[in-house]
């Protein structure tokens with residue numbers, strides 16, 4: 001927040017440092033106060049969550065304390081946080097998403113028991129919202145990128161801004177000076193999926209926000225080489241697959257799995273409709289242990305709902321054979337083809353509705 005923004009916030013100039021510390025601390029009752037604050041901020045229309053994830057994913061990603069503070073607007077006990085007395089040079093990032101929030105050269109000891117900063121690292125990383133919980137108006141600050149709760153800002157800080165960003169250590173990660181910025185959005189992941197004809201699988205995923213690349217090929221055969229003619233014969237053991245590269249900060253693997261299971265029938269062994277043979281088998285070739293666990297959970301959940309058992313293979317990714325050029329982007333390049341009209345287009349339409 002810069003000084004201009006400061007003028008737009010409701011005034012709390014009459015509060016003394018001691019009083020604002022008391023309001024932030026709300027000693028011994030902070031657990032019940034947390035839920036009040038959550039309700040108050042939950043209706044704030046200004047919260048801009050560019051990164052949206054199901055809560056169970058945040059729970060998996062964050063520690064219990066980070067989740068309580070960042071997602072449930074909790075407050076850590078004063079004088080207990082990692083960064084309260086921390087004085088190293090560097091940058092403080094959002095512990096949930098890596099967004100740059102505060103610079104160490106604006107950090108100071110407010111005596112409140114929480115890390116305090118007199119300014120944000122830039123104009124875009126931190127958002128502010130009215131918080132009328134606890135029977136008074138305060139200004140809550142959140143991560144602009146993921147909406148994670150950071151703390152509050154008060155107008156009793158030092159010059160040159162006169163602001164005090166009172167922030168929970170649990171909401172922060174620290175990047176020492178000189179280290180390259182953690183570009184979490186650049187850490188792409190890949191999974192290889194078999195869901196019948198690979199024209200369908202590719203087309204169903206190409207439009208998905210957060211999917212950065214899709215191509216088609218063959219995987220999982222006994223033979224060393226693979227090409228379309230030999231794979232179609234069913235003699236190589238390869239499956240037709242789409243190799244999907246995605247940014248897990250923009251699209252979750254659970255979302256990838258949701259689409260995968262929606263665009264094909266995972267209960268038919270070596271068959272998708274009229275396409276019959278092992279090359280059309282349902283398969284997840286995972287590249288990380290997390291993907292394996294998530295896929296197994298998804299299958300378990302599906303088995304609880306479906307009449308027939310899921311036959312999807314969940315196996316490690318092995319050698320990938322990129323398919324011939326004319327198979328790449330087939331639906332995009334041949335939208336009027338009969339198979340595309342009859343089989344691919346409905347699957348794309350279904351996927352876009354999910």
Ligand code: FE
Nearest residue numbers: 094097143146
């Ligand atoms: Fe964040």
